[in-house]
Amino acid sequence: MAKISLSKLRHSYLANPSSPDDFALNEIDLNWSDGGAYALLGPSGCGKSTLLNIISGLLHPSEGHILFDDKDVTDLPPDQRNIAQVFQFPVIYDTMSVYDNLAFPLRNRGVPADKVDQRVKEIAEMLEVTEMLRKRAAGLSPDNKQKISMGRGLVRDDVNVVMFDEPLTVIDPHLKWKLRSKLKELHQKVRVTMIYVTHDQTEALTFADQVVVMQEGEVVQIGTPVELFERPTHTFVGHFIGSPGMNILPADVRDGGAFLQGHHVPLEGKVTGEAGLTQIGVRPEFIRVSDQGLPAVVRKVSDVGRHSVIEAMIGDTSIKAVTEDSPPEQGENIRLAFQQNQTRLYRDGWLTSEAAT
Numbered sequence: 001m002a003k004i005s006l007s008k009l010r011h012s013y014l015a016n017p018s019s020p021d022d023f024a025l026n027e028i029d030l031n032w033s034d035g036g037a038y039a040l041l042g043p044s045g046c047g048k049s050t051l052l053n054i055i056s057g058l059l060h061p062s063e064g065h066i067l068f069d070d071k072d073v074t075d076l077p078p079d080q081r082n083i084a085q086v087f088q089f090p091v092i093y094d095t096m097s098v099y100d101n102l103a104f105p106l107r108n109r110g111v112p113a114d115k116v117d118q119r120v121k122e123i124a125e126m127l128e129v130t131e132m133l134r135k136r137a138a139g140l141s142p143d144n145k146q147k148i149s150m151g152r153g154l155v156r157d158d159v160n161v162v163m164f165d166e167p168l169t170v171i172d173p174h175l176k177w178k179l180r181s182k183l184k185e186l187h188q189k190v191r192v193t194m195i196y197v198t199h200d201q202t203e204a205l206t207f208a209d210q211v212v213v214m215q216e217g218e219v220v221q222i223g224t225p226v227e228l229f230e231r232p233t234h235t236f237v238g239h240f241i242g243s244p245g246m247n248i249l250p251a252d253v254r255d256g257g258a259f260l261q262g263h264h265v266p267l268e269g270k271v272t273g274e275a276g277l278t279q280i281g282v283r284p285e286f287i288r289v290s291d292q293g294l295p296a297v298v299r300k301v302s303d304v305g306r307h308s309v310i311e312a313m314i315g316d317t318s319i320k321a322v323t324e325d326s327p328p329e330q331g332e333n334i335r336l337a338f339q340q341n342q343t344r345l346y347r348d349g350w351l352t353s354e355a356a357t
């Protein structure tokens with residue numbers, strides 16, 4: 001297990017990059033603690049695989065350094081980095097038994113047979129595959145194959161890090177949540193540093209203690225799932241995380257106050273910075289239908305099970321609110337109250353209101 005540091009990492013696939021747009025990764029600095037569970041989250045093309053390949057050693061960064069426990073590994077090839085990887089598609093030997101598949105990474109490194117046996121049985125128990133150990137891998141369902149693939153990633157206890165690259169891609173939707181929580185449970189048992197790459201917010205937020213959100217080659221926020229939900233430092237994070245995402249509303253700022261369609265909107269705290277495009281950010285969960293608040297007209301109501309999503313118009317600005325009470329009717333005139341300590345201001349995308357004290 002290792003602490004991992006990425007220092008001033010940049011990468012371009014071009015031979016002679018000249019502008020920031022030429023870089024697939026732009027200046028990444030990160031410090032990950034030994035034994036932590038981390039996720040890299042972002043839409044397709046944001047640079048997740050590039051970063052993962054740099055950490056595993058498949059790709060040499062154009063600039064910067066990778067350190068494992070303060071040792072610079074930037075120039076080391078993958079086989080000398082002592083990493084285990086679990087990929088999108090199961091990597092197992094169909095002709096071998098489940099037992100031999102799990103034992104393979106250990107036998108390969110000359111681990112004594114009794115230790116191999118003990119560790120294989122331990123991992124099989126954690127994954128709940130003990131009864132499959134004697135079966136041939138070829139006959140397994142895709143989700144069981146991926147479980148074994150994960151087991152192969154976890155079986156060695158001497159790795160610096162286990163990296164998961166979209167590991168639930170091939171899993172049936174109704175089994176995904178099972179494997180997702182299994183993985184979290186496994187991390188708590190084995191306490192190896194783990195990095196989980198995904199574009200799926202649910203997977204990232206359920207697995208990781210800390211999530212790194214990426215957009216267009218940059219890290220836009222690093223935080224716990226709660227921090228990302230409650231106080232996104234960028235509108236991209238606000239919108240990308242949550243279902244529905246944060247409302248990002250056009251705002252005029254004058255005399256230190258924010259106005260939406262001419263109505264004053266009290267913010268969490270003082271406004272900092274100057275000029276730029278200003279927007280109010282408030283999550284649908286923090287807007288209530290109330291006697292007081294901003295006048296709005298209901299455009300649509302969607303019943304999504306435990307709650308309803310109200311889509312309304314304030315002037316010509318569309319806004320979403322979530323309610324667990326009985327929702328208003330389409331076309332109804334309502335008032336929407338924003339919870340002040342959850343109402344933030346963004347300037348050119350970045351958080352520019354001070355936190356409530």
Ligand SMILES: Nc1ncnc2c1ncn2[C@@H]1O[C@H](COP(=O)(O)OP(=O)(O)OP(=O)(O)O)[C@@H](O)[C@H]1O
Binds near residue numbers: 013024042043044
């Ligand atoms: N081998 C390559 N040569 C040139 N450009 C590349 C190469 N691999 C990736 N890129 C570019 O680098 C950027 C980041 O891609 P990357 O694959 O790291 O993103 P990602 O977040 O992993 O996306 P996905 O989830 O689709 O794999 C993209 O603009 C992509 O087109």
